[in-house]
Amino acid sequence: QVQLVESGGGLVQPGGSLTLSCTASGPAFSENPMGWFRQGPGKEREFVSVISRYGGKFYGDCTKGRFTLTRDNARNTVHLQMDSLTPDDTAVYYCVVDQRSYVGNDYSNPSAYTYWGQGTQVTVSS
Numbered sequence: 001q002v003q004l005v006e007s008g009g010g011l012v013q014p015g016g017s018l019t020l021s022c023t024a025s026g027p028a029f030s031e032n033p034m035g036w037f038r039q040g041p042g043k044e045r046e047f048v049s050v051i052s053r054y055g056g057k058f059y060g061d062c063t064k065g066r067f068t069l070t071r072d073n074a075r076n077t078v079h080l081q082m083d084s085l086t087p088d089d090t091a092v093y094y095c096v097v098d099q100r101s102y103v104g105n106d107y108s109n110p111s112a113y114t115y116w117g118q119g120t121q122v123t124v125s126s
Helices: none
Strands: 003-007 010-012 018-025 034-039 046-051 057-059 067-072 077-082 091-097 120-124
Touching (some): 018 034, 018 091, 018 120, 046 067, 046 077, 046 091
Antiparallel strands (some): 034 091, 067 077, 091 120
């Protein structure tokens, strides 16, 4: 059974940093794109970032150069380093896995991803 386990969420002050991690268990995902979406209060689900098995990355406009996504294929794990956080980054962050072996042109569309984690809360507040 596929399972995505997220960690690293929490409360951080504006300007601070957090690193989210997601580990996939079950079938190996070393060939599948992995990434993150987020959903803030009263907002639609929003694309954050995705990384291919070769390390190619795409970022959503919301990251504005502040986020960095990396992956460890041997551990089926991705890490999202988030810097210069603002209250607008407050959201539930969801780890996703695409069942295809490549990043499709629809990478920013939630429907492109078959597997979703339970979500981890990130709150940016003073």
